[in-house]
Amino acid sequence: MTISSRGLERAWELYQDRLSYARVMASQGKKVIGYFCCYTPVELMTALDLVPYRIGGRTDEPVKEADAYLETCVCSYVRSAFDLAICGEYDFLHGLVVPHTCDAMWRILNIWKLHKPLDYTYFIEVPHMVGPSSCHFLEQELKLFKKSLEQLVGRKITEEALRDAIDTHNRARALLQEIYQYRKADPPLISGTEIARVLAAGRGIPVEEFNELLLQVIHDIRTRDSESRRKKPRVLIYGGEVDDPAIIELIEECGAAVVMDDLCTGSRSFWEPVKLKENAMESLAAHYVDDIRCPRTFRPGKPEERFQYLLDFAREFNVQGIILYLYRFCDGHALEAPGLKAYLNRKGFPVLHLEEEYTLLTKGQLRTRFQAFIETLG
Amino acid sequence: MADSTDIKKEKRTQSARNVRPLVESMYLRAHQARERGQKVAYCMVMSQYDEILAAMDIVPVWTENYGGLCATLGTAQPFLEKAEAEGYSNLICGYARTGLGFDALRAETGEAPQTPDGGMPMPDMLLGSSIGCDTRFKWYQALGHYMDVPIYCIDVIVPPVNRNLYEIKDFYVKYQAEQLRGLVKFLEKTTGCQLDPDRLMSIIHRAEEARHWWWEAQQLCRAIPAPMTARDHFNIFVPHHFMIGEEATLDFYKELYQELKDRVDSGIGVVDNERYRLLFAGGLPPWHSMGIFSYFGSLGAVFPAQLAYPPPDPFIIPDNINDPIELMALRSFERFTYRWEQAHRGCGDFWVQHILDLVPEFNIDGLVMHGVMSCRATSMGQIYYQNAVQKYAKLRTLFIGSDIVDIRTYSEAQTKIQIDNFLETVETYKSNK
Numbered sequence: 001m002t003i004s005s006r007g008l009e010r011a012w013e014l015y016q017d018r019l020s021y022a023r024v025m026a027s028q029g030k031k032v033i034g035y036f037c038c039y040t041p042v043e044l045m046t047a048l049d050l051v052p053y054r055i056g057g058r059t060d061e062p063v064k065e066a067d068a069y070l071e072t073c074v075c076s077y078v079r080s081a082f083d084l085a086i087c088g089e090y091d092f093l094h095g096l097v098v099p100h101t102c103d104a105m106w107r108i109l110n111i112w113k114l115h116k117p118l119d120y121t122y123f124i125e126v127p128h129m130v131g132p133s134s135c136h137f138l139e140q141e142l143k144l145f146k147k148s149l150e151q152l153v154g155r156k157i158t159e160e161a162l163r164d165a166i167d168t169h170n171r172a173r174a175l176l177q178e179i180y181q182y183r184k185a186d187p188p189l190i191s192g193t194e195i196a197r198v199l200a201a202g203r204g205i206p207v208e209e210f211n212e213l214l215l216q217v218i219h220d221i222r223t224r225d226s227e228s229r230r231k232k233p234r235v236l237i238y239g240g241e242v243d244d245p246a247i248i249e250l251i252e253e254c255g256a257a258v259v260m261d262d263l264c265t266g267s268r269s270f271w272e273p274v275k276l277k278e279n280a281m282e283s284l285a286a287h288y289v290d291d292i293r294c295p296r297t298f299r300p301g302k303p304e305e306r307f308q309y310l311l312d313f314a315r316e317f318n319v320q321g322i323i324l325y326l327y328r329f330c331d332g333h334a335l336e337a338p339g340l341k342a343y344l345n346r347k348g349f350p351v352l353h354l355e356e357e358y359t360l361l362t363k364g365q366l367r368t369r370f371q372a373f374i375e376t377l378g
Numbered sequence: 379m380a381d382s383t384d385i386k387k388e389k390r391t392q393s394a395r396n397v398r399p400l401v402e403s404m405y406l407r408a409h410q411a412r413e414r415g416q417k418v419a420y421c422m423v424m425s426q427y428d429e430i431l432a433a434m435d436i437v438p439v440w441t442e443n444y445g446g447l448c449a450t451l452g453t454a455q456p457f458l459e460k461a462e463a464e465g466y467s468n469l470i471c472g473y474a475r476t477g478l479g480f481d482a483l484r485a486e487t488g489e490a491p492q493t494p495d496g497g498m499p500m501p502d503m504l505l506g507s508s509i510g511c512d513t514r515f516k517w518y519q520a521l522g523h524y525m526d527v528p529i530y531c532i533d534v535i536v537p538p539v540n541r542n543l544y545e546i547k548d549f550y551v552k553y554q555a556e557q558l559r560g561l562v563k564f565l566e567k568t569t570g571c572q573l574d575p576d577r578l579m580s581i582i583h584r585a586e587e588a589r590h591w592w593w594e595a596q597q598l599c600r601a602i603p604a605p606m607t608a609r610d611h612f613n614i615f616v617p618h619h620f621m622i623g624e625e626a627t628l629d630f631y632k633e634l635y636q637e638l639k640d641r642v643d644s645g646i647g648v649v650d651n652e653r654y655r656l657l658f659a660g661g662l663p664p665w666h667s668m669g670i671f672s673y674f675g676s677l678g679a680v681f682p683a684q685l686a687y688p689p690p691d692p693f694i695i696p697d698n699i700n701d702p703i704e705l706m707a708l709r710s711f712e713r714f715t716y717r718w719e720q721a722h723r724g725c726g727d728f729w730v731q732h733i734l735d736l737v738p739e740f741n742i743d744g745l746v747m748h749g750v751m752s753c754r755a756t757s758m759g760q761i762y763y764q765n766a767v768q769k770y771a772k773l774r775t776l777f778i779g780s781d782i783v784d785i786r787t788y789s790e791a792q793t794k795i796q797i798d799n800f801l802e803t804v805e806t807y808k809s810n811k
Binding site: 068069070071072073074075100102103104106107108110111113114115121123125127128129131133134136137140144295296298300302303306328329331332334335336337338339341342353355 | 464465466467469470471474506508511512513515516517519520522523529530531532533535537538540541545546549550552553556557560726727749750751752753754755757758759760761762765766779
């Protein structure tokens with residue numbers, strides 16, 4: 001594997017080689033633990049020198065074998081990810097952690113275990129409600145998860161090690177926030193495609209390496225000037241597990257600059273840091289209950305309260321239009337979308353609401369929809 | 379192939395025939411309550427809060443039931459179309475689309491649609507929960523677009539099967555109790571009335587007695603020939619799910635028990651020539667086309683049990699718990715984990731365990747699952763259940779596909795062909811056993 005010294009190029013290479021990179025780590029004795037969703041407390045894995053690997057699918061390949069094991073009503077992201085597992089692409093995983101985030105996540109672990117047994121699996125019950133009792137419940141859940149990981153590795157996580165791991169992940173969150181600030185320039189100093197590649201690279205490497213990569217990326221960006229770039233309509237993309245940079249690239253090919261996101265694989269997973277208090281486990285639980293704005297969590301309040309954060313994003317990043325890019329069979333987003341669209345329209349933002357499969361094998365129709373929308377933003 | 383004359387031969391129970399009038403009275407009472415100023419709440423089934431509502435004289439409107447009712451009576455289409463016109467995906471829960479369409483029409487015209495059963499009265503509050511699926515709280519959140527009423531949702535947690543129950547019991551029960559207490563606080567604030575714990579405890583006892591009789595009635599269905607039709611199974615859960623805690627509900631299940639016992643004692647089955655005993659083992663019923671179960675019956679296939687709406691597993695009220703909320707939280711944990719230990723030792727999955735438990739108890743020859751395109755919660759995993767069950771019991775499985783409400787997804791002719799072919803394989807399997 002050739003590693004470029006330049007951050008953005010290296011990010012692209014790491015993303016493209018993510019599976020082989022993970023295999024190398026596994027062959028060198030690292031325990032690579034797959035996980036789904038931004039609700040898995042990766043800090044606990046990092047504290048034990050385990051390598052958390054965010055499970056993804058492939059939008060550039062059709063599902064080959066998973067259809068024999070998963071019903072047609074299951075979202076195509078989960079189907080694609082499981083297909084990779086069935087086809088052996090995830091054989092390097094030592095274990096798999098699944099948080100109860102949505103109905104598909106609730107079911108997938110047992111199916112995975114039956115057809116692809118792993119040395120270690122764990123299911124975390126994550127509350128769907130917010131509030132003190134939910135935080136306390138999740139803290140107890142995470143203590144058991146911690147205990148389970150300790151048994152896997154054969155040593156305890158000290159308070160100091162956990163605080164260090166949280167600090168390291170918070171460092172990644174802060175660096176990503178810094179990179180996102182460069183999107184505010186018009187034209188932005190880093191494209192949406194480049195950021196998507198950086199984020200994708202980070203999902204398969206240890207967080208310490210990711211932090212080095214992020215510093216390199218920041219260095220790259222600082223040497224750029226925005227004057228030489230062309231101004232384009234600025235859009236925000238909202239959705240779930242949009243983990244393939246090719247989707248962002250397609251939007252940008254159609255003439256827009258993707259300057260902000262609210263995606264499970266984007267800002268949603270890092271925008272808020274873990275607010276470390278005296279008790280690290282308590283801080284971790286509070287973070288994973290309160291700070292991640294996925295529609296899988298019920299938050300009381302009218303649309304004005306629930307979606308204010310998105311309006312803030314749109315205004316802060318000077319967005320002209322918003323794309324709701326949702327996957328079919330994702331109930332959380334599907335039930336949120338009409339109300340969210342109406343709210344954003346009321347606030348003066350044009351919205352393109354798409355319900356798509358997790359595939360880019362046929363881009364033509366999607367390209368037409370993006371082009372038509374971007375033209376209206378002119 | 380059976381003709382319509384054969385299909386009429388199924389012997390339905392009088393108890394099940396009594397359900398429809400009960401449903402009519404349920405909606406009538408809700409409308410009357412609304413008119414006289416009594417608080418009305420939109421509610422989700424299985425949310426573990428039913429008895430609290432009864433104890434506080436809050437009249438529930440079970441919005442999922444309304445979806446099923448519309449599907450059964452063939453009146454769902456305008457609601458589905460309205461929800462889709464509002465931007466809701468045609469892949470989200472059929473019940474939710476029906477309800478969202480209904481309330482969108484009410485918001486648009488200022489009047490609630492009147493069909494069926496006078497429609498759903500305007501609620502004073504929306505009470506969601508996380509039990510079973512995400513739609514149970516997302517639906518009510520979405521309703522905020524059409525009505526300005528308070529909403530409160532609680533977590534109802536089903537413990538993961540791979541856990542040590544002794545390790546998790548205390549904090550799972552504590553969390554459930556805290557969630558229920560939060561709800562009580564909200565209800566007291568919204569209604570201005572205090573919950574009477576003694577009244578709640580008495581309602582819980584009555585509800586548990588009704589559950590006991592339903593459970594006992596279900597055990598009678600082990601008999602050969604089976605004493606109750608599949609369609610009856612999908613009717614008789616209604617008093618429990620929507621009217622628990624009432625005297626009439628207790629009476630209903632006592633009468634059901636007696637009726638089934640009389641049938642069993644007299645050797646009366648639901649079809650003249652019972653040949654195949656099937657388990658409805660996955661998904662929810664196709665409410666839009668329940669006649670398909672009579673088609674099974676016409677071919678000699680009966681359903682002694684079903685897992686869409688089975689009676690709750692047994693729970694004995696402990697003597698030492700005086701706090702009804704604590705009792706409800708404990709009951710929730712105990713019921714959800716009733717089959718955990720056995721699943722833990724064997725197949726590793728509570729649903730598979732439930733199937734495996736029922737197969738010998740009810741002499742099951744084959745499994746039927748309904749893949750509901752709009753319901754991840756009950757449809758995802760059906761292939762897995764089939765594969766996991768095969769490790770322990772060689773059974774044929776029929777997968778039919780459509781929706782709980784949306785008849786546009788359904789082909790009766792194709793389903794009947796599937797049934798014919800399936801029963802042939804069951805026949806072969808039985809012959810070779």
